Amino acid sequence: MKPFRLKHEDVILYFGEGSLEKASWFFNGLKKVGVITGKQSARVSGALDDLTKIMSEKGIEPVFYNEVSPNPFLSQALKASEQFWRESVDAIIAIGGGSVIDVAKVVSVLTVSGCKFESLLQGVKPKRRLPLLAINLTHGTGTEVDRYAVVTVDETREKHGLSVTYPDVSIDDPRYTLTLSLEQTIYTSLDAFYHAYESATSTVSFPLVETLSFEAITIIGEKLPKLVGNLRDVNLRASMLYASMLAGLSIDMASTHLVHGIEHVLSGLEPRLPHGAGLAMLGPRVVYYTHKAMPEVSARLLKPLNPYIKPIAEDAERAMKSVQVFQERVGFKQRLGDYGFTENDIPRITEFLFTRLKYMIEETPFQVTEDIVRDVLKSAF
Template identity: 55%
Template sequence: MNNLQKKDFTLRYASTSLYFGVNAIDKVKDSIKHYSRALIAMGKTSGRVSGAFSDVEKVLKDIGISYIVYDKVTPNPWASQAEELAQIVWSEGVDLIIAIGGGSPIDVAKVASVIALSGGRVKDYVTGTRKPIRALPLLAINLTHGTGTEVDRYAVVTLDDSREKHGLSIKYPEISIDDPRYTITLDKKQTIYTSLDAFYHSYEAITSTVSNPFIETMAKESISIIASDLQKLVNDLRNLDLRTNMMYAAMLAGIAIDMGSTHINHAIEHVLSGLEPKLPHACGLALTGPRMVYYVHKAVPELSAKALRFLDPEIKPLSTYAEKAQEAVREFQRSIGFEERLSDYGFTDKDLDKIIEYLFKRLKYMYSNTPFEVTMDIVKDIVKYAL
């Protein structure tokens, strides 16, 4: 991994061509030169601060593609943003969408690209009454080392009326860029959040009921990098070598969940950040994660131990090590400076019934691959731990 930053590469996975490495944007000119009008979807600041927006502007101007900008995407994005974006795409005659950001802009762009050509509203795809038949081409410029959405088919949006946060299997980007330069401007907190997102992607993928040896290989490599390099990166935020390694780990984790699945931790987090959109996605995962690990290790200790041995080599593939597994994850998070609680975001014991209702009545599909029977008592225990 020490020389990874010198090994730029192109990966073809599913229907995505991923360009990985410094200045990767220069490699996409031939792939997009036949388009005439693009829409750039992003948030208010990260696309510009990272330098990605100016790089994209230069490429579009060099090859003569006109463009418009939609910079209203927020963290934990709303369905209405995807629908608004789709309407702009349609009315402006756009033939290429370019998403610049972490999971939120890329996810919104995925959904908008489908709605623009397949019609309907987000809720139609959530309920399954409409299927993604056609979609506009999407170029995804990833700005974090956490999301995985640049290589997977998933998109996450929250329904405005019910505040239900749903994951949709919607489409792959046609082209993606993983350039570690764009992650240099992530502050310490966002560095921690996005990296823990990749950690839980890998841990849930390797322990899901649909895991396989190839998923195990990717997940273990991802976790080994995160365990080795994250603490170093937190203390050296502008280290491009470490950023490169972490972006590679996150990309592996993204493929792992695309081939496999997340499960109960992501399901609970979707409820929490749907109810309180100010809760960052990966922060929510880290809050409930250690206690989730306790139950997972009890259920599938062999798989869990394969992942967690990078945090603590003394963890054995035995159910009796569940407490030690939980503590290993909690101590790892503390070591990198994560000390938040769910109560910091306004949650109390009084919210437990609402959380349970949302999870069991509306998001059952999200925990179907959990390696143990998900009960109300277990979910309450996991959430109480995070308070």
């Protein structure tokens, strides 16, 4: 895939092999930067070595925070913000997938704005923040091109998605995704699939979102079955990274809805649950209800998975099964019980959604009732 540069809202994205070098202007004038990573992926992917080389050449001192976990906690963002404030860093660099980049977005604001996280939740947009470079290591979240961040409040286990800031510069280099494991390849790719499907069927969607989402689903439907059998194919990785980026643009323009709403409850309560895995467990049944509400749009989006799905509400079962079959084809077979959940947890999960995270389902294209949520959860066991 030919490398390119994209300007979307406040972010400049460099896509393709060697993209970090093309963004080297970001480092001009910097003396000390805060580098946010997870435990291993920054090093294993090769991205950290490339970054270290550039910083060394330009005489930039790095200050590391490497404690970000999957389904990250607010406490991690607060610790990194305090550390970088004390060190007086000039900018923030994130090397990782959605968890790392999301934390970095929050950190870029909290470090210098004097704003509290609670204010960010209420939609406050601080005027001050640190410049942010995001080096993306997965083809799942699309967070490198959107304004959203997701973190879990430690005490309440509320996993909040909030509009914070765009990165100033983002890097999508497919070479950095070559070391994703088979499981992470599947999880992140299915995350991108549900970004595309949900955003195009949300109540705030519009034709451009449908166009981008359809292209993303087309690529995922064609390339993911090939990629799971050939993880070191950089061309397949590039295609999946492109699809994920398109889906990220879609959710930035529209939104997700019920699949993400319920999943945020689940992985907030049990952080061991990978986000993409949770979506894949819940997703097919939500597709059923979505297709009943929006059969024409849903059938068009799912055509790459099954061209025989009809644009009528009566084909909702076929739409659901087509997604299930696709997920099984690429090797996804996990259930909620694998992470310690039982059907006895359904009332608690349902109550949590409707009392604490109801805003997550406001753009769902049908009326969400407790009976529907219970039905979706039962389908995931």
